[in-house]
Amino acid sequence: MAATPSVSVQAEAFDTGAEVAALAAGRTDIGAVVSFTGLVRDLTGDLEAMTLEHYPGMTERELTAIAEDACKRWPLDGVRVIHRHGRLTPGDPIVLVVTASAHRRAAFEAADFLMDYLKTRAPFWKKESHRNTAGGWVEAKAEDDTDAARWEKGKKVQK
Amino acid sequence: MAATPSVSVQAEAFDTGAEVAALAAGRTDIGAVVSFTGLVRDLTGDLEAMTLEHYPGMTERELTAIAEDACKRWPLDGVRVIHRHGRLTPGDPIVLVVTASAHRRAAFEAADFLMDYLKTRAPFWKKESHRNTAGGWVEAKAEDDTDAARWEKGKKVQK
Amino acid sequence: MLILYFASLRERVGYGEETLDVPTDIVTIADLARWLSTRSEGHSEALANTAAIRVARDQVHVDFDAPVEGAREIAFFPPVTGG
Amino acid sequence: MLILYFASLRERVGYGEETLDVPTDIVTIADLARWLSTRSEGHSEALANTAAIRVARDQVHVDFDAPVEGAREIAFFPPVTGG
Numbered sequence: 001m002a003a004t005p006s007v008s009v010q011a012e013a014f015d016t017g018a019e020v021a022a023l024a025a026g027r028t029d030i031g032a033v034v035s036f037t038g039l040v041r042d043l044t045g046d047l048e049a050m051t052l053e054h055y056p057g058m059t060e061r062e063l064t065a066i067a068e069d070a071c072k073r074w075p076l077d078g079v080r081v082i083h084r085h086g087r088l089t090p091g092d093p094i095v096l097v098v099t100a101s102a103h104r105r106a107a108f109e110a111a112d113f114l115m116d117y118l119k120t121r122a123p124f125w126k127k128e129s130h131r132n133t134a135g136g137w138v139e140a141k142a143e144d145d146t147d148a149a150r151w152e153k154g155k156k157v158q159k
Numbered sequence: 160m161a162a163t164p165s166v167s168v169q170a171e172a173f174d175t176g177a178e179v180a181a182l183a184a185g186r187t188d189i190g191a192v193v194s195f196t197g198l199v200r201d202l203t204g205d206l207e208a209m210t211l212e213h214y215p216g217m218t219e220r221e222l223t224a225i226a227e228d229a230c231k232r233w234p235l236d237g238v239r240v241i242h243r244h245g246r247l248t249p250g251d252p253i254v255l256v257v258t259a260s261a262h263r264r265a266a267f268e269a270a271d272f273l274m275d276y277l278k279t280r281a282p283f284w285k286k287e288s289h290r291n292t293a294g295g296w297v298e299a300k301a302e303d304d305t306d307a308a309r310w311e312k313g314k315k316v317q318k
Numbered sequence: 319m320l321i322l323y324f325a326s327l328r329e330r331v332g333y334g335e336e337t338l339d340v341p342t343d344i345v346t347i348a349d350l351a352r353w354l355s356t357r358s359e360g361h362s363e364a365l366a367n368t369a370a371i372r373v374a375r376d377q378v379h380v381d382f383d384a385p386v387e388g389a390r391e392i393a394f395f396p397p398v399t400g401g
Numbered sequence: 402m403l404i405l406y407f408a409s410l411r412e413r414v415g416y417g418e419e420t421l422d423v424p425t426d427i428v429t430i431a432d433l434a435r436w437l438s439t440r441s442e443g444h445s446e447a448l449a450n451t452a453a454i455r456v457a458r459d460q461v462h463v464d465f466d467a468p469v470e471g472a473r474e475i476a477f478f479p480p481v482t483g484g
Contacts (some may be wrong), residue, residue, distance in 0.1 A: 033195070083401075123324065283482065284478065
């Protein structure tokens with residue numbers, strides 16, 4: 001049975017442990033659960049807040065499409081994606097991806113893929129406000145496109 | 160500051176969410192936390208229990224060596240490894256690996272590496288008892304050696 | 319047709335959405351962007367550098383050469399930065 | 402010297418550890434395995450197929466050509482199956 005992905009876009013925080021537990025609850029055919037938690041990072045000590053704008057409607061649609069794509073590429077038993085929007089402060093969790101599979105490689109690769117695709121396709125935009133310097137919109141990274149391109153069909157991937 | 164890995168070998172269950180939270184607690188320089196949870200799998204419906212034997216002393220030493228190796232290979236801010244021993248039943252968590260880093264790729268690759276190395280180097284042995292058929296020691300998989308070989312120096316990795 | 323702007327584009331235009339009657343000679347999204355640029359200085363600034371703009375047609379990523387006809391909503395935004 | 406057996410090897414030998422005075426002409430771990438094989442039928446069965454046996458010298462993975470001299474403990478076990 002192919003997994004039906006569960007996707008949420010919300011202002012509220014999430015509980016990584018509860019989501020990991022929920023994906024495997026009551027099942028004995030899942031061997032591997034991988035979670036990725038993304039947090040607001042403040043490398044300079046100057047970040048006051050990070051505000052995430054998104055495109056309601058398209059965000060849910062795009063996250064679901066990415067998750068369904070992952071379910072086609074790997075034998076997954078569960079996929080959970082949560083992405084927050086609104087105002088967050090350093091250390092706050094922003095995004096959660098959880099994958100469950102009978103196989104460890106599938107769970108790892110699918111979570112990795114989901115994050116790469118989410119980073120380049122999900123319509124979210126981050127704006128930083130700093131304490132002592134000008135804030136502004138976060139620029140997209142070319143590195144994220146390179147990461148996502150790893151999963152394109154026919155491309156061989158080298159680490 | 161390089162991470163100091165934390166390693167536990169225990170009979171007791173663990174709490175994935177609490178471990179993920181602990182690794183990032185009070186810090187604002189961590190952007191990514193990846194967790195891998197391994198569970199007892201029962202694909203045939205015939206598995207009664209899985210008993211894990213290990214080599215006390217060497218187990219802790221080997222897990223610590225693997226975690227320290229990961230800290231040398233990737234810029235990690237935290238590594239947590241928990242491996243259970245004793246009698247477990249289907250659906251029970253066996254192993255937890257959590258990695259934290261400023262960078263998503265580092266956290267993913269280090270967790271993936273830790274599991275591959277742990278599978279081939281940590282002195283644990285699984286014995287299955289079945290309800291209706293003969294149980295016995297689980298055979299090592301050649302696939303695990305192949306997975307671990309991906310990380311050997313000088314080897315290019317293809318997915 | 320509903321036209322949407324997000325993030326820095328929304329700020330430059332001054333608002334996030336507008337409903338417009340698009341002339342029938344507007345064929346592609348590139349045409350639409352050029353036509354929208356004439357509406358105000360903010361629109362012109364927001365839509366000047368198409369290399370740095372992404373487009374969605376009815377909430378699906380498309381290129382600038384995608385057709386406008388039949389769309390319910392078309393959104394313009396900078397490269398995404400979620401995750 | 403402390404000799405340890407784990408998992409299926411422990412079951413075949415009949416116990417998990419023994420402390421032995423190893424003769425001085427035992428140079429490598431391969432020599433040690435051959436010498437231990439003569440101790441009982443269980444030892445012989447357990448240590449027959451060296452291709453399917455892994456060894457640790459003082460809790461560190463080593464090959465069969467590693468030296469025995471100076472070791473506190475040497476462990477024999479099947480390929481590991483944790484994780």
